[in-house]
Amino acid sequence: MSEPSEAVAAATPPPPAAPAPPAGRSVTARATLAGAAVSALLVLAIVLGSRFLRDFDSALLPYAVATVFLAFGVAYRYTVWVSSPGARRLFAKGFGSLFSAANFRKAPTALPRMIATYLGFQKFLGARSHARWAAHQLIFWGCILAALITFPLTWGWFTFTSGSGSGPGYEMRIWGFKVLGFDSLNILGWLMFHGLDIAAVLVIPGASYFLWRRMKDRGAITGQRFAYDLLPLILLIVISVTGLLLTFSSIFLHGGGYEFLAILHMVSVVFTLIYIPFGKFFHIVQRPAAVGMQLFKYTGRQDDQVFACKRCGEPVDTAPYVENLRGTMRDLRLGFDAWAEYCPRCKRVLRGNAYLTHVKKGYK
Amino acid sequence: MMGKTIFIDPGRCIGCQACVSACRECDSHRGKSMIHLDYTEPGRSVASLPTVCMHCEDPVAPCAEVCPADAILVTADGVVQQADTTRCIGCANCVNACPFGVPKIDLQAKLQMKCNLCYDRTAYGLAPMCATVCPTGALFYGTVEELRAERPGVQVADSFAFGDVVVSTGVAMVVPADKVQWPVPGGLPVVEINGVDVR
Numbered sequence: 408m409s410e411p412s413e414a415v416a417a418a419t420p421p422p423p424a425a426p427a428p429p430a431g432r433s434v435t436a437r438a439t440l441a442g443a444a445v446s447a448l449l450v451l452a453i454v455l456g457s458r459f460l461r462d463f464d465s466a467l468l469p470y471a472v473a474t475v476f477l478a479f480g481v482a483y484r485y486t487v488w489v490s491s492p493g494a495r496r497l498f499a500k501g502f503g504s505l506f507s508a509a510n511f512r513k514a515p516t517a518l519p520r521m522i523a524t525y526l527g528f529q530k531f532l533g534a535r536s537h538a539r540w541a542a543h544q545l546i547f548w549g550c551i552l553a554a555l556i557t558f559p560l561t562w563g564w565f566t567f568t569s570g571s572g573s574g575p576g577y578e579m580r581i582w583g584f585k586v587l588g589f590d591s592l593n594i595l596g597w598l599m600f601h602g603l604d605i606a607a608v609l610v611i612p613g614a615s616y617f618l619w620r621r622m623k624d625r626g627a628i629t630g631q632r633f634a635y636d637l638l639p640l641i642l643l644i645v646i647s648v649t650g651l652l653l654t655f656s657s658i659f660l661h662g663g664g665y666e667f668l669a670i671l672h673m674v675s676v677v678f679t680l681i682y683i684p685f686g687k688f689f690h691i692v693q694r695p696a697a698v699g700m701q702l703f704k705y706t707g708r709q710d711d712q713v714f715a716c717k718r719c720g721e722p723v724d725t726a727p728y729v730e731n732l733r734g735t736m737r738d739l740r741l742g743f744d745a746w747a748e749y750c751p752r753c754k755r756v757l758r759g760n761a762y763l764t765h766v767k768k769g770y771k
Numbered sequence: 772m773m774g775k776t777i778f779i780d781p782g783r784c785i786g787c788q789a790c791v792s793a794c795r796e797c798d799s800h801r802g803k804s805m806i807h808l809d810y811t812e813p814g815r816s817v818a819s820l821p822t823v824c825m826h827c828e829d830p831v832a833p834c835a836e837v838c839p840a841d842a843i844l845v846t847a848d849g850v851v852q853q854a855d856t857t858r859c860i861g862c863a864n865c866v867n868a869c870p871f872g873v874p875k876i877d878l879q880a881k882l883q884m885k886c887n888l889c890y891d892r893t894a895y896g897l898a899p900m901c902a903t904v905c906p907t908g909a910l911f912y913g914t915v916e917e918l919r920a921e922r923p924g925v926q927v928a929d930s931f932a933f934g935d936v937v938v939s940t941g942v943a944m945v946v947p948a949d950k951v952q953w954p955v956p957g958g959l960p961v962v963e964i965n966g967v968d969v970r
Contacts (some may be wrong), residue, residue: 488841494839494841525881531881531882534877534881535877625799625801626799626800628891629798629894630799630846630887687857690857693860694860696860700860724867732837732868735837736837739833741837743870743934746933747868751807751874752807754870755807755809755871756811757958757959758871760812761956761958762781763818
């Protein structure tokens with residue numbers, strides 16, 4: 408067997424010294440600071456947006472407090488996440504591509520197209536499974552609708568007031584400014600007051616499909632964990648069902664059981680909001696990184712910066728991407744970053760050749 | 772090296788592709804084979820090399836380390852799982868960082884997939900699909916003691932050299948007795964392979 412340490416010096420130049428990885432304590436301190444700053448900004452936005460709490464609905468206080476915790480948790484986890492070498496480099500490249508005027512001039516429609524296909528319509532999920540795509544779209548749009556209604560409501564940013572006290576004419580105000588007047592008895596009024604019911608109707612079948620799949624699909628069952636894979640689906644269903652039951656109670660039961668349902672609904676929503684940064688729902692925050700990454704690769708391809716395997720000549724990826732990966736590997740002190748210049752098949756073939764040349768000659 | 776793991780003996784591989792077909796039947800990636808079977812010198816040699824995920828232990832899972840989305844998890848038993856479908860953004864960092872050339876990527880689905888040691892089976896004590904069907908024992912699943920009970924005196928290596936870096940793995944390879952004290956060459960550098968400079 409050859410001495411690998413001698414041979415590598417001939418094959419690859421020594422990698423540049425990697426920067427010291429961020430110390431755990433400094434990452435924690437930065438994350439805490441980011442969390443505190445974002446939470447403070449949100450509290451300020453709530454106070455100002457509700458016109459110094461004049462429009463703030465105190466019945467929704469637990470929800471508002473939960474969103475402040477959510478803001479802290481998301482900012483904290485996000486900071487920790489983008490501090491890891493792989494994410495940090497891709498984060499920088501993604502934002503670099505995003506704010507590049509040259510990129511915008513070359514492909515002005517690239518970003519909106521990617522946002523629509525990756526984040527909005529999630530075309531990639533269709534390639535995994537049409538049923539999963541459909542179910543995820545139901546959950547996604549249901550949650551978007553619910554978030555657009557509830558977050559501003561709990562922050563006191565939206566108000567619905569009636570000049571006559573009991574309607575049917577209502578005014579919708581944002582930050583105190585009138586944006587819409589409508590009759591609560593017409594279609595628009597019905598949609599306005601049942602937006603969360605519509606959201607629940609969208610979410611329930613989507614989440615139920617995924618829950619069914621988690622029980623039946625052996626691929627999904629492999630390695631699944633209750634808190635990570637099942638709990639989020641159960642929470643979505645509980646929130647949606649209790650939300651619908653509130654409407655059912657007020658229409659058909661004359662408010663019977665409303666208080667109990669309201670508390671159950673509130674507890675499930677508050678728990679979910681606080682769970683978002685720490686569980687499966689964090690992918691909502693992470694997924695936009697896919698757009699940054701795709702934009703980074705897309706702009707590299709536009710410039711014909713394709714990196715070919717050094718052995719077979721097949722394209723590996725874009726040259727800036729390969730250099731970025733090698734940088735990540737050096738940051739992580741993985742000393743074989745030169746290997747990233749070969750395609751996976753050539754790596755395997757070269758290893759096979761090395762085995763039959765140096766290890767087991769009879770194998771040939 | 773894990774307790775029960777796969778032992779690869781390329782010297783026994785006849786390139787029959789039974790492992791490739793069986794891998795497709797694995798429940799965790801049904802219809803898609805994750806094992807690689809490469810013919811190292813097609814036309815000149817019948818030598819073939821099956822490659823499963825080596826489940827790197829030190830450095831632990833380079834694929835997971837370079838993942839920008841924290842999508843690749845390593846279970847307590849040392850098995851490097853395939854990417855979490857929720858988190859994977861399809862960047863291919865893992866594909867190009869893996870020194871063994873193992874992970875695959877579906878660019879349409881933006882999803883990495885790789886051998887997970889048939890976790891749906893091995894978690895319950897069953898052998899992975901590839902080792903179950905291999906007719907020659909090129910892929911053996913069990914403990915090293917079980918391997919030696921079948922093949923007395925056989926030696927295995929679980930470290931691989933890539934340049935001056937040695938990677939220790941959970942999956943091991945059969946090596947001749949006089950080679951066991953060195954790491955198995957991983958193919959890097961490539962300057963001297965078969966006397967051909969392929970840089």
